[in-house]
Amino acid sequence: MAKPIYDITPFTLIDYPDKTACIIWFAGCNMRCVYCYNPDIVLGKGKMSFEDVCLFLQKRKNLLDGVVLSGGECTMHKHLKEFIMQIKSMGFLVKIDTNGSNPALMRLLIQEELVDYVSLDFKAPPHLFKEITQSDLYKPFEETLDILSGAALPFEVRTTVHSGLLQKSDLHEMISYLYGKNYKHIFYIQQHINNTRTLGNLAASDNDLDSAMFADELLEVVVRN
Template identity: 55%
Template sequence: MRCGYCYNPEIVDGKGKISYGDVLHFLEKRKNLLDAVVFSGGECTLHQNVLWLAHQIKELGMKVKIDTNGSRPHVLENLIAEKLVDYVALDFKALPGAYQKITASQLYGEFVESLDILVSNNIPFEVRTTLHSRLISQSDLVEMAKFLQEKGYQGKYYLQHYVGDTGSISFLPESCKSVFINSEFELPKNIIWRN
């Protein structure tokens, strides 16, 4: 995906590398200081050795959290089946009509499949959306919350407002958070703002 608001453009573009040995050495030295590792990105499930690395981290006695856009449901399913993940944060980028515009991808179906996998498994997870007032409207947000409820998601739905104070994949004008927070617009009860 190439979401314009992505704050890790260098990772998405494949810049910067660290060896597995270096990662595992770092974690081994901090075995009694750290209790969990977050796999993030870009998209961590694209990595061909994500299951192996998760297994190595679990062997160190640490928990694993996956931050995913849901584009690789079969990888997510394998991580869950092999008990290699303790928590998942799933990004809900947009409804089908805006999905390609926001992500520059055709992966909405894969997102829905990943959501279905998470809803049907007994693993803690959350759904979150990065909001930009020019990309997602109030009505979109209400429809997204309804969609999650219809799919059987009962957890909190976290919103993260886009803040353009770091480099991102593309230039986006300033987003107006007040579009989503005003006295005339009432958010569904399960929606929580993250700072």
């Protein structure tokens, strides 16, 4: 049987807001974002089973607050719901990092109170989405955003920016779109990490953005470096 997990980051203070956590990296993704700096995870095969991860988590009970399910794309994987149920039974909070491509699963996890926080990647506006992600998954992303916006669940929307792919005008368009969707939270802009291998073998990004540039926008925007 194929193993779903590529690796585990045993401790993080920055990936789950205000919580101590570990990160479970799921192998594989249904997008091929050209700026992605996790090509080994996206293209690689899993090395660990759910059972392996549960054994690890048993040793972290009362030491960590939460578990971040990331990737790759964790919502692609079969039996994710059952895996999360095991994590929750050990007393951990669960955060999901997702590209929004599986709205049906997201709706189910929210209904059954199996997720505590979500980071939703807003890859690009519609006219650039296919070029950047190499996928036709914009409509599922929109549906996932609508589900999250209608739920009483903490979540954030974030965008990774490479200056060769997204211009400031594109970001303004994305901010206006989120405002029109009644998004009430902070919109996080993450500048691309240079000097890393990417799926698209991109040149370095200018990384000249800062939060002050977006002070007059309709939403609160925070640039993460």
